[in-house]
Amino acid sequence: xxxxxxxxxxxxxxxxxxxxxxxxxxxxxxxxxxxxxxxxxxxxxxxxxxxxxxxxxxxxxxxxxxxxxxxxxxxxxxxxxxxxxxxxxxxxxxxxxxxxxxxxxxxxxxxxxxxxxxxxxxxxxxxxxxxxxxxxxxxxxxxxxxxxxxxxxxxxxxxxxxxxxxxxxxxxxxxxxxxxxxxxxxxxxxxxxxxxxxxxxxxxxxxxxxxxxxxxxxxxxxxxxxxxxxxxxxxxxxxxxxxxxxxxxxxxxxxxxxxxxxxxxxxxxxxxxxxxxxxxxxxxxxxxxxxxxxxxxxxxxxxxxxxxxxxxxxxxxxxxxxxxxxxxxxxxxxxxxxxxxxxxxxxxxxxxxxxxxxxxxxxxxxxxxxxxxxxxxxxxxxxx
Numbered sequence: 001x002x003x004x005x006x007x008x009x010x011x012x013x014x015x016x017x018x019x020x021x022x023x024x025x026x027x028x029x030x031x032x033x034x035x036x037x038x039x040x041x042x043x044x045x046x047x048x049x050x051x052x053x054x055x056x057x058x059x060x061x062x063x064x065x066x067x068x069x070x071x072x073x074x075x076x077x078x079x080x081x082x083x084x085x086x087x088x089x090x091x092x093x094x095x096x097x098x099x100x101x102x103x104x105x106x107x108x109x110x111x112x113x114x115x116x117x118x119x120x121x122x123x124x125x126x127x128x129x130x131x132x133x134x135x136x137x138x139x140x141x142x143x144x145x146x147x148x149x150x151x152x153x154x155x156x157x158x159x160x161x162x163x164x165x166x167x168x169x170x171x172x173x174x175x176x177x178x179x180x181x182x183x184x185x186x187x188x189x190x191x192x193x194x195x196x197x198x199x200x201x202x203x204x205x206x207x208x209x210x211x212x213x214x215x216x217x218x219x220x221x222x223x224x225x226x227x228x229x230x231x232x233x234x235x236x237x238x239x240x241x242x243x244x245x246x247x248x249x250x251x252x253x254x255x256x257x258x259x260x261x262x263x264x265x266x267x268x269x270x271x272x273x274x275x276x277x278x279x280x281x282x283x284x285x286x287x288x289x290x291x292x293x294x295x296x297x298x299x300x301x302x303x304x305x306x307x308x309x310x311x312x313x314x315x316x317x318x319x320x321x322x323x324x325x326x327x328x329x330x331x332x333x334x335x336x337x338x339x340x341x342x343x344x345x346x347x348x349x350x351x352x353x354x355x356x357x358x359x360x361x362x363x364x365x366x367x368x369x370x371x372x373x374x375x376x377x378x379x380x381x382x383x384x
Contacts, residue, residue, distance in 0.1 A: 003306075004317035011321025014295045017288055018328045020215055021178075025336075027187035029246040031158065032150045034067070034142035042070040043141055044124030044210075048101075048114035049088075050078035054258075055085050062136040064093050071141065074122060075132075076101050078114045084116035097121075108223045111203070115228070116219040127213055129206040134160060137251040138221040147246060151190055154212040154241035155233055157201040158248025162341060168260035170347050171354040172361070174336060175289065176267060176315040179358075182285040190244035200245070203229030204254050211239045227270060248339070267358065268365035286359070293352040297325035 008091065045063045049056050056075070063073045073093075077085050078101040088098045094279075099121065102114055115129060126148070148156040162177070164170045189199045206229060216239050222231040231244045257263045303318020333348035 003302070004313040005316040007302055007314070007321055010295060011299055011317075011325045014029055014292055014299075014325040015328055017292050018325070018332055021182070021292075021332060024186070025182055028159075028181075029151075029187060031143050031246045031248060031251065032147040034139040035146040036068060036142050037145075037149075039130050040068065040070050040346055041095065041125035041145070042072070042123060043068065043126045043145065044122035044127060045071065045073045045128045045130060045141070046115065046118035046122055047073070047075045047130050048078055048111055048131055049075055049080065049084050049132040050110065050114070051080045051082045051084060053080075053083040053087055055133040055255075056084050057091070058135055059130065060088065060091055060096065062134075062220050064091075064095060065138055066136065066141045067138045068141040068145075070124075072097065072123060074099065074118055075163060076114045076118050078110060079103075109226055109228060112219040112223045112225065112228045116223070118318065119213060119218045122210065125210055127206075127208050127210050129208070131201070131204045131254065133256065134204055134252055134254045140251040143251050144205075148207055148209075148244075152242060153190060153244045154209045155201060155236050155243045156207045157229070157233065157243075157245050158205050158252060159202055159206075159245070160204060160252035160254045161249040163253060163255035164341055164343055165255065166257075166259050166263075168263045168357075169257055170341070170343055171350050172263050172267070172357050173256070173354075174333075174341060174347075175293075175351060175355040176358050178289060178336075179282075179285055182288060183281055184245075186245045190242055192242075194237070199233045199237045199243040200244070201229040201233035202245075205248065205252055206232070208232075208236070209241075212236055212239070215239060260367040264361050267361045268368070271362035271365035289355055290359075292329055293355050296322050297352075298322075300326060 009330075041088055045060060045066075047056075047063065052059075058076060060073060064071075075088055075099045076099050077088060085098075099117065101117060104110055118129070119127060126145065128144065129145035130136065144156055144158070147153075162173065164173060164356045184200045185194075185198060186195055213236075216235050219228060219232065221235045222228045225231040237243045257266055297320050300322030301318070303315050303320075303322050306312070306314025306316075308316055327383055329351075330348050333351045337347045338345050
């Protein structure tokens with residue numbers, strides 16, 4: 001008597017969760033059209049680079065190719081042991097300045113120290129922090145400026161087109177990013193009543209007003225944070241600044257990792273810090289994703305069980321509810337793979353596998369940090 005009711009309620013809950021996912025995606029703010037004002041403010045593009053020989057040339061050249069008149073590009077070579085320095089030296093452009101990073105002081109995370117050094121020498125009214133694995137479209141700077149000014153923002157962050165090459169990139173990264181979108185209300189981030197813990201920035205692209213950045217002390221304010229991008233945005237919001245986010249697939253692209261090992265190491269580095277930052281919200285968001293991924297097959301299984309046992313009500317509730325929720329889930333995930341990642345829709349079938357893989361990676365990362373082992377990324381150890 002109770003099982004059919006439970007199966008029906010479970011199916012309805014999953015469909016509501018999927019509807020909420022669709023609504024969140026539809027409400028992600030879009031960027032304004034690029035516009036260069038008559039009195040264009042000077043802008044500094046700041047790129048920290050540590051062992052980035054694979055990406056640094058394309059990244060810097062795309063930054064220098066911006067359709068913007070008042071621009072400087074500063075790259076910090078952060079103790080690279082590969083050909084990063086040599087590749088930077090081969091780029092001849094008067095707008096490019098390459099500086100050598102100083103030794104990492106105690107109590108600092110490497111990227112925070114690199115960004116702080118970049119910010120301290122930048123001359124622009126706006127600072128654009130870009131990761132070295134990004135590739136900018138020519139209108140990136142003009143688009144960011146017009147969007148930030150139109151929304152009266154002190155910090156604007158965007159989410160670029162994510163290139164997925166290897167199998168594990170395609171399987172694990174989309175569920176990981178789904179967790180991020182479930183955690184933070186992108187559409188409400190720039191509202192005056194939004195709490196600091198409800199905003200974030202994506203370190204791949206942070207466009208920040210120089211005066212606001214200086215007001216909080218720059219990256220020194222988050223010097224020991226692994227999730228320095230999120231903490232930077234939250235610190236600016238707490239200081240009274242206005243923070244906003246937008247989809248940026250048309251103006252920036254990035255390939256975060258290139259194989260399964262990099263995926264595991266990179267996500268492991270962020271897992272413990274991310275859980276600590278999100279607190280209980282992280283747990284609830286993950287529970288929602290797990291229910292969406294594994295609930296429909298479980299409900300279908302109950303329906304099959306009822307059919308075999310001759311329990312008509314259980315069979316109808318399980319087969320109908322499980323089938324509808326499974327089709328809705330697959331349709332949403334397939335659409336994400338096709339539209340957001342430009343990947344075959346068949347990868348939607350592996351979504352539960354990717355989510356489970358991320359849970360394992362995050363769990364190992366949190367266990368290592370909790371037991372004092374830390375995690376390693378680009379030759380540096382992080383304690384979480």
